[in-house]
Amino acid sequence: MEQLLAIMPLSEEQRSTVRNMGVNIVTADDIARKQVAPDDITIMYGWNAEISLPVLEAPHSHLKWIQTFSAGVDYLPLSEIAQHHIVVTNASGIHGPAIAQAILGYIFYFTRGLWTAEQRRPQRFWEQSADDLLVADETSAIIFSTGHIAVETARLLHQMNVHVAGVNRTGHPADNFDETYAIDDYQNGLAKADIIINVMPGTPATTGFFNQQFFDQLDHKLLFINVGRGASVVNEALLNALKQSRVKYAALDVVDPEPLPKDSPLWANDHILLTPHVSGVVDHLDTRLFPILYDNLKTFVSTGLVSRNQVDLSAGY
Numbered sequence: 191m192e193q194l195l196a197i198m199p200l201s202e203e204q205r206s207t208v209r210n211m212g213v214n215i216v217t218a219d220d221i222a223r224k225q226v227a228p229d230d231i232t233i234m235y236g237w238n239a240e241i242s243l244p245v246l247e248a249p250h251s252h253l254k255w256i257q258t259f260s261a262g263v264d265y266l267p268l269s270e271i272a273q274h275h276i277v278v279t280n281a282s283g284i285h286g287p288a289i290a291q292a293i294l295g296y297i298f299y300f301t302r303g304l305w306t307a308e309q310r311r312p313q314r315f316w317e318q319s320a321d322d323l324l325v326a327d328e329t330s331a332i333i334f335s336t337g338h339i340a341v342e343t344a345r346l347l348h349q350m351n352v353h354v355a356g357v358n359r360t361g362h363p364a365d366n367f368d369e370t371y372a373i374d375d376y377q378n379g380l381a382k383a384d385i386i387i388n389v390m391p392g393t394p395a396t397t398g399f400f401n402q403q404f405f406d407q408l409d410h411k412l413l414f415i416n417v418g419r420g421a422s423v424v425n426e427a428l429l430n431a432l433k434q435s436r437v438k439y440a441a442l443d444v445v446d447p448e449p450l451p452k453d454s455p456l457w458a459n460d461h462i463l464l465t466p467h468v469s470g471v472v473d474h475l476d477t478r479l480f481p482i483l484y485d486n487l488k489t490f491v492s493t494g495l496v497s498r499n500q501v502d503l504s505a506g507y
Contacts, residue, residue: 191213192212192233192490193216193252194216194235195218195221195234195241196215196217196235196236197235198236198476198479199476200235200476204476207484208487211488212491213491216230216231228248229248229249229251229252231245232255233490234256234257236258237266242256246267246276253274254490255277255278256271256276256277256279257278259281259475260281261284261391261470262391263278264391264506268503271503277496278500278501279482279486282499283482283499284472284479285470286338286339286342288469289342289417290343290345290346291346293343293346293387293417293469296463297326299441299463300413301323301412301413302323303321303323305320305439306321322412324412326350327351327352329384330352330353330355330382330383331384331385331386332357332380333355334373334376334386334390335356335388336367336370337389337391339389339417340356340389341365343389344356344364353368354367355369355371355382356370356371357371357379359373361375380407385414386408386414386415388415388416388422388423390422391418391507392419393505393507394506396418396419397421398422400414400428404427405428405430405436405437406431408431408436409436410438411436413437413439413441415440416441416444417443419444419446420444420446420447423445423446425445425446425455429456432459432462439463440461440463441465442462442463442464443465444467448466482499485497486498486499
């Protein structure tokens with residue numbers, strides 16, 4: 191019988207569904223009380239390093255599959271997981287609407303007078319004018335990624351008649367994008383964009399991608415948004431770009447490191463909107479995630495394989 195360690199909470203209805211598939215549910219408390227040995231766990235639902243690493247590193251571990259609650263998996267020890275031939279599936283797809291809507295919120299914050307109003311609030315200064323009172327169809331965007339989140343973002347932007355370019359590994363076409371560029375040949379698309387959006391996963395190739403060389407290409411861009419990974423952006427390079435007016439504003443939902451230290455200069459720059467990695471957070475995440483676990487359990491129990499969202503461990507996403 192498969193032993194599923196439920197780090198992500200399961201409702202009573204979900205527990206009944208899992209048990210009816212012939213899968214036993216184990217909790218961290220069961221392991222702590224030594225009612226179940228870490229070696230016996232075959233499926234892990236969620237990840238918590240304190241709980242998960244002892245299972246992964248157990249001398250005779252039987253762990254076969256990890257289902258994460260996130261789309262990104264860069265926080266996992268991927269090389270060790272690959273060495274043990276463990277399958278990883280992610281939550282890709284369930285965070286897309288939330289993050290896409292957050293991106294629109296960041297854009298509206300800087301283009302519909304909200305930023306200016308907040309700057310004037312401490313002085314209680316009322317003025318019926320603001321910087322950059324733009325309508326969406328007066329802007330264009332480039333999104334670094336054409337995955338689920340990027341496709342949903344492009345769809346929403348298209349509804350407001352925003353021209354949207356995408357960047358992926360090869361430049362292959364993608365739904366909802368007017369044009370796409372390869373990651374090593376994106377400059378023409380960047381030159382035409384007012385808004386730059388990063389949704390790329392955290393990988394060695396994307397670490398430090400938005401560095402001084404990248405920002406030096408910019409010429410009075412309106413807004414840089416990062417909802418991908420904090421490590422993709424070199425903070426000093428972004429601050430320099432803002433200081434030099436290469437880009438006017440930035441919205442950062444992810445930063446490096448997290449939590450952001452209190453002495454980070456990012457806090458002090460009033461042209462930066464900081465949110466604490468909440469763009470993908472939604473109420474009732476368990477309800478949204480369970481269908482992925484359920485679909486994968488059905489095939490895993492019968493065939494040992496998974497059917498949805500398998501991560502390429504060598505690529506990191």
